[in-house]
Amino acid sequence: xxxxxxxxxxxxxxxxxxxxxxxxxxxxxxxxxxxxxxxxxxxxxxxxxxxxxxxxxxxxxxxxxxxxxxxxxxxxxxxxxxxxxxxxxxxxxxxxxxxxxxxxxxxxxxxxxxxxxxxxxxxxxxxxxxxxxxxxxxxxxxxxxxxxxxxxxxxxxxxxxxxxxxxxxxxxxxxxxxxxxx
Amino acid sequence: xxxxxxxxxxxxxxxxxxxxxxxxxxxxxxxxxxxxxxxxxxxxxxxxxxxxxxxxxxxxxxxxxxxxxxxxxxxxxxxxxxxxxxxxxxxxxxxxxxxxxxxxxxxxxxxxxxxxxxxxxxxxxxxxxxxxxxxxxxxxxxxxxxxxxxxxxxxxxxxxxxxxxxxxxxxxxxxxxxxxxx
Ligand SMILES: [Fe+2]
Ligand SMILES: [Fe+2]
Ligand SMILES: [Fe+2]
Ligand SMILES: [Fe+2]
Ligand SMILES: [Fe+2]
Ligand SMILES: [Fe+2]
Numbered sequence: 530x531x532x533x534x535x536x537x538x539x540x541x542x543x544x545x546x547x548x549x550x551x552x553x554x555x556x557x558x559x560x561x562x563x564x565x566x567x568x569x570x571x572x573x574x575x576x577x578x579x580x581x582x583x584x585x586x587x588x589x590x591x592x593x594x595x596x597x598x599x600x601x602x603x604x605x606x607x608x609x610x611x612x613x614x615x616x617x618x619x620x621x622x623x624x625x626x627x628x629x630x631x632x633x634x635x636x637x638x639x640x641x642x643x644x645x646x647x648x649x650x651x652x653x654x655x656x657x658x659x660x661x662x663x664x665x666x667x668x669x670x671x672x673x674x675x676x677x678x679x680x681x682x683x684x685x686x687x688x689x690x691x692x693x694x695x696x697x698x699x700x701x702x703x704x705x706x707x708x709x710x711x
Numbered sequence: 712x713x714x715x716x717x718x719x720x721x722x723x724x725x726x727x728x729x730x731x732x733x734x735x736x737x738x739x740x741x742x743x744x745x746x747x748x749x750x751x752x753x754x755x756x757x758x759x760x761x762x763x764x765x766x767x768x769x770x771x772x773x774x775x776x777x778x779x780x781x782x783x784x785x786x787x788x789x790x791x792x793x794x795x796x797x798x799x800x801x802x803x804x805x806x807x808x809x810x811x812x813x814x815x816x817x818x819x820x821x822x823x824x825x826x827x828x829x830x831x832x833x834x835x836x837x838x839x840x841x842x843x844x845x846x847x848x849x850x851x852x853x854x855x856x857x858x859x860x861x862x863x864x865x866x867x868x869x870x871x872x873x874x875x876x877x878x879x880x881x882x883x884x885x886x887x888x889x890x891x892x893x
Contacts, residue, residue: 543782546732547725550764582732586786593787595801600725600782604768605775619777 531638535592537631538585538643541650543600544627545582548619549575551603555612562609566674567664570690573679573710574616574657577686581650588642601627613665620658624651652699653686660688680707713820717774719813720767720825725782726809727764730801731757733785737794744791748856749846752872753798755861755892756839759868763832770824783809795847802840806833834881835868842870862889 530538556571601622603615628651635643664674676690685700693704712720738753783804785797810833817825846856858872867882875886 543729546728550728554765554768583736586736589786590788595785598782598784600780602780603777604771606772
């Protein structure tokens, strides 16, 4: 694999791993603050970031060794509304800036598997941002999110609530590959 | 909090988050390679790294915002023996180099809570390195690890196998705070 694509995938792996952990922590805050459904949403999307992180890790399977990894990550514990806004901002940074830049490099280097992986991830991150911003409308009004059946595609990290579609709109797998969070 | 201590805690958070994820991935490899007990060990210590990551995240709760985080992390998927050696090397780097350096800075800056947290983490990482190296002796001989009752202290990340001691030898909590992995 070309060095710059490998470096970008390591950076993305670091970012996804830290998002996975941050959402776990913010989910615990949401539970303590009396928003159990928002807590479930954080847990579900934390799982989606695990899928993304593992996707990068597996693509890098032959680039072995110890590296210094530079990744963007959000910090701080605020109110659940603030945490939801921070989460959405992180997702939108990945959608608008980070992954498009990494995809441009991977395309220039002919790294097709990396391009395909990251294009799917962008679509998944859009579903995350949307859910976080919708949840924030509820917590801004002092209420828990009125979401049911929060589910995540275990192949690509697509996240949704309510009734399941038959096939993942991003990667196409059948809905038996969705994990439901309660 | 002083900037350099905050930066080191962010770096440690990034490293712990990536170790958490790497051990999950290597655990899946161990399961596929026919070493279910080693897989359980990776899952258990992955959980311990989650405890460490959350400790840093909580200590940084008032240092809010988005940051570029530089962390050391291991990559690559090898045989389970190779992955266990890589895991032990990462633990020993934290024990011998990373945390002592961060503790020296925190002590110089009078950041007592950071010093206490990181001193406990070093002791936990030693238990991780020891378990990984003991497990590697088994996989080097083509066998699964002969470990029973793998458990982790949910307060400090201490990990052990076999009979439980009554109190965590690192943080002192009673053994009802240990999580057992099977
Ligand atoms: Fe992601
Ligand atoms: Fe996301
Ligand atoms: Fe999918
Ligand atoms: Fe750790
Ligand atoms: Fe460790
Ligand atoms: Fe402990």
